[in-house]
């Protein structure tokens with residue numbers, strides 16, 4: 064069996080930055096109730112994103128030439144974890160900052176970088192990810208949305224599914240088929256799609272709690288110009304796999320239920336039962352360990368390594384803990400979960416229960432991640 068490691072993250076002098084972010088959030092989020100904080104990275108607020116852009120907290124690691132701030136991956140990590148721990152609404156810029164921007168920086172054309180990256184860093188340009196389709200979610204290589212080369216560009220036809228915030232985004236990074244179906248991975252490419260393009264219809268899908276963040280996005284012979292090709296034709300698969308390392312390792316992979324933990328600690332007060340003490344202590348120990356693993360991946364990304372395997376492990380372990388939190392909370396406090404409840408704990412609990420099933424689906428399902436880990440260990 065092959066072994067793999069999580070090296071110690073490189074040291075970073077971050078306490079000044081952490082205090083600055085906390086001060087900012089204390090003011091900005093003062094009026095935000097726990098039930099809204101529980102949405103954390105799925106909460107969309109374009110004004111808040113713009114304010115973060117003004118502070119220099121989007122595109123933090125990117126070159127200044129593209130509107131970035133040339134800070135370290137660990138400084139970025141500090142900003143992210145403070146945002147999520149406080150329940151800040153970061154969804155508007157989240158995907159662009161986390162993966163679309165880094166993708167363009169790595170393989171985009173100079174024109175794409177110059178026109179898009181400064182707008183992302185300013186918190187004014189939002190992205191969605193067009194990977195999943197009906198019949199090709201986990202089996203991404205079966206993607207059928209087709210971009211057929213024509214004079215000056217491509218004609219795109221097909222359907223994307225579960226596209227988070229497509230209805231509020233400016234662009235989609237479209238994963239599509241440019242070669243034959245038989246080529247599988249090798250016949251895929253990525254396109255930078257302006258969502259105002261004629262021939263694109265965005266339809267809402269409600270989630271379990273009735274909220275609209277998912278969409279179905281239908282392309283009907285939409286014309287996408289040549290200049291939209293990201294990286295090399297046929298390289299879509301490799302590019303997407305690089306993106307997923309960013310998607311799978313961040314603090315959002317263990318802080319999605321954090322507001323609930325904060326609320327239950329508040330509700331338990333100064334003299335909790337031994338059982339409650341033990342439960343909260345155990346969850347805290349898990350979170351501290353996950354944080355250490357996740358910071359290690361941030362360090363590897365900073366060093367230009369490819370921690371895809373470690374990222375899959377962080378995501379799987381993180382989802383387990385996040386999904387466990389609502390169940391454990393139910394065991395230590397007596398509260399009826401309800402989205403409309405007067406008490407914040409009951410509303411946060413209801414929100415978390417309704418969203419937790421998705422934690423082990425989004426960004427790659429549990430079975431797929433475990434397959435990646437097993438392969439990485441040389442077990443399959």
Ligand SMILES: Cc1cc2nc3c(=O)[nH]c(=O)nc-3n(C[C@H](O)[C@H](O)[C@H](O)COP(=O)(O)OP(=O)(O)OC[C@H]3O[C@@H](n4cnc5c(N)ncnc54)[C@H](O)[C@@H]3O)c2cc1C
Pocket residue numbers: 191192193194195196198199200201202224225226227228421422424425426427428429430431434
């Ligand atoms: C909250 C949320 C947000 C999302 N946002 C986006 C987004 O913005 N953009 C986007 O493109 N997608 C998005 N997705 C889609 C998500 O990435 C897919 O749901 C996921 O990849 C699984 O695909 P599927 O739903 O088609 O399930 P399927 O692939 O049909 O899988 C169904 C079940 O079968 C299992 N399975 C499938 N293949 C295998 C195998 N080979 N071995 C063992 N088990 C297997 C899976 O693990 C799963 O349990 C989002 C999903 C959620 C829940």
